[in-house]
Amino acid sequence: MAKTPAPRKGPASPATSTAKGKAQAKSSAKKPAAPSSGKARGLGRGLSSLLGDAGIAATTGTALAGTALAGTASAGAVPGGAPVQSGLTELPIEWINSGPWQPRRRFDTASLSELAESIRSKGLVQPILVRPRAGTSNRYELIAGERRWRAAQMAQLHAIPAIIRNLEDEEAYELALIENIQRADLSAVEEAEGYRQLIDSFGYTQEQLSEIIGKSRSHIANLLRLLSLPREVSDMVVDGTLTMGQVRPLIGNGECVALAREVAKKGLSARQVEAMVARGRSGAGGPSKAGVPREKSPDIKAIEVMLETKMGLRVDIDWNEQAGSGRMSVSFKTLEQFEAVMKKLVTN
Incomplete structure (x- = not known):
């Protein structure tokens, strides 16, 4: 049962704990009337x-x-x-x-x-x-x-x-974005638009946003990629028709809108969308065997996730087990991202 608060000499301050109340009072006393402009x-x-x-x-x-x-x-x-x-x-x-x-x-x-x-x-x-x-x-x-x-x-x-x-x-x-993210009911596109606003208006980097928001840099980078989607497709994410996993393989695809409509109509899973897009790519460069893309092994997927986490960028690995060969691609959208990848490759 809550205790009756004792008479206060200063501004009202509920005593959730004595130490906490003193710490808040001390912080309030030091804080100037106008907020500091520095990100520190x-x-x-x-x-x-x-x-x-x-x-x-x-x-x-x-x-x-x-x-x-x-x-x-x-x-x-x-x-x-x-x-x-x-x-x-x-x-x-x-x-x-x-x-x-x-x-x-x-x-x-x-x-x-x-x-x-x-x-x-x-x-x-x-x-x-x-x-x-x-x-x-x-x-x-x-x-x-x-x-x-x-x-x-x-x-x-x-x-x-x-x-x-x-x-x-x-x-x-910041506060508007943080509150909505903490409540976990923002769509992926809305969250990405919030990050983009902070980047464009106030010059934040993805690294700074990662520290402030409490999300990984790869999470922020992947969400920002959604903003390149056509408006019709991003609206499907906002209203819940499609998920981030379903539209992510469509980013950069010239038939993005038509494919998104097909995905929504058929209720395809994220993995099925990846397969559909891969079939389209293989059809452009030559027929694929049986028209079905190779399924990625759990090990390959784990490596992709590990690399994406380290780089903060999209990584795709296409491995042909029978031929013992394959290719790996890293997607970036800015010169800053490219230089960051090059620096890591040269350093390592």
């Missing part, structure tokens, strides 16, 4: 540490005890219509707009309906994260918690608990 600040630290004490309190429910959030909250929850500029508060839903950094293309209606029903019956405990919109008053941009915000509207709430933080665009993009 470790933006991938996650939502809980950025939200600070208020975020933790809201998650445990202590900061929102006694508030009516199950559909009866008043639009005037913010005293005098002038919300605080940082910290935990309630904001009228109409004051909030979706941010441009949202990596999701689509939201599942059935899932939102279930969340809305939960909010109606139990209220909304975990707050959303917003930042003030520059040059306006009483307007905020949503950074994290868009599903909760949309579901709260479906549940006809007038106000919603929110953490207000003054964040730079770079931090907002």
